[in-house]
Amino acid sequence: MLPSTAAAARGLALNALRLASSSSSSLIPLTSSSAFSTTAINLAARPARVKAARAEVFNHRRLDPSLPIAKVPQVDYTRDLSEAEELLDSLRASRFSLQVANKTTESHQRDGGTIMTEGDVAVLAIADMEGVVVLHLSHMKRIPSRLRAILEDPKIVKQTFGAISYVQDFDKDPKLWDGVQCTSMLDLRELGPIFPRLREPDTESMSHSGIRRAASLHLFGLGHATPGTGHNFDVSKLGATSLDYIVNAAWLTQQLGIKFDERLDEIEAEAAKKVGMTAAAEVVEALLERATYSTVEYRALKIRYG
Numbered sequence: 001m002l003p004s005t006a007a008a009a010r011g012l013a014l015n016a017l018r019l020a021s022s023s024s025s026s027l028i029p030l031t032s033s034s035a036f037s038t039t040a041i042n043l044a045a046r047p048a049r050v051k052a053a054r055a056e057v058f059n060h061r062r063l064d065p066s067l068p069i070a071k072v073p074q075v076d077y078t079r080d081l082s083e084a085e086e087l088l089d090s091l092r093a094s095r096f097s098l099q100v101a102n103k104t105t106e107s108h109q110r111d112g113g114t115i116m117t118e119g120d121v122a123v124l125a126i127a128d129m130e131g132v133v134v135l136h137l138s139h140m141k142r143i144p145s146r147l148r149a150i151l152e153d154p155k156i157v158k159q160t161f162g163a164i165s166y167v168q169d170f171d172k173d174p175k176l177w178d179g180v181q182c183t184s185m186l187d188l189r190e191l192g193p194i195f196p197r198l199r200e201p202d203t204e205s206m207s208h209s210g211i212r213r214a215a216s217l218h219l220f221g222l223g224h225a226t227p228g229t230g231h232n233f234d235v236s237k238l239g240a241t242s243l244d245y246i247v248n249a250a251w252l253t254q255q256l257g258i259k260f261d262e263r264l265d266e267i268e269a270e271a272a273k274k275v276g277m278t279a280a281a282e283v284v285e286a287l288l289e290r291a292t293y294s295t296v297e298y299r300a301l302k303i304r305y306g
């Protein structure tokens with residue numbers, strides 16, 4: 001979305017939210033503390049393919065077996081560029097979910113204190129409806145060419161929570177990302193207010209992972225079993241807990257995207273009854289446009305606002 005179209009998109013988006021708030025939605029209430037976890041991922045000595053264990057992967061007792069989230073994802077983890085190219089070349093979906101993990105660095109202060117700051121992207125996980133491919137990018141001299149093609153293809157939607165921060169991370173590390181021009185980066189956080197729970201005041205101060213957890217609790221009754229802090233992704237090989245975290249985050253985002261799509265369909269149908277099919281489609285398009293980012297837009301905003 002370019003800055004020149006932001007006002008029009010925002011106006012239509014707000015109209016859509018008003019329509020959405022006037023209707024009911026059959027969602028799981030925010031009461032469950034059940035955990036979303038792939039758990040016990042086994043790492044081989046040279047892990048070209050890593051499979052998630054089947055035991056206690058999801059709490060099926062709280063889920064309709066027909067839900068895609070009930071499926072155990074195939075997990076592939078690699079530190080090798082040629083293996084990454086091969087894995088990514090097999091992906092042919094039109095929508096993926098992304099999750100990144102950054103390097104962390106210690107900064108020592110004069111008063112003796114220590115703070116941790118995020119550095120460049122170390123790991124990227126990309127999920128489709130079959131599973132998750134985890135790329136340990138800090139061991140690669142450049143990003144895989146197929147990953148570049150996916151990120152730059154406007155017909156392929158890349159969804160996540162906090163899309164603009166991803167574009168920013170990719171843009172600030174030219175050595176690895178080599179000027180990649182991201183397109184169609186859909187921010188589910190921006191779309192969150194289509195659900196009543198995700199437009200409540202407390203969500204404004206939540207982190208991106210906090211918003212994802214709130215969405216999951218609201219829609220699936222599932223939280224995230226693995227804490228989002230305390231991981232070290234700048235290592236020679238990911239440990240099971242760190243791998244578990246990033247796989248869960250990418251897979252859960254992919255499944256949440258389905259529920260977001262369903263809600264947008266509901267909004268369009270509700271709007272069509274009031275304003276007609278054409279105007280209803282424009283309302284949904286405006287919501288999506290407002291939540292979609294690109295490298296071009298990010299750079300334009302950076303120049304404009306510093």
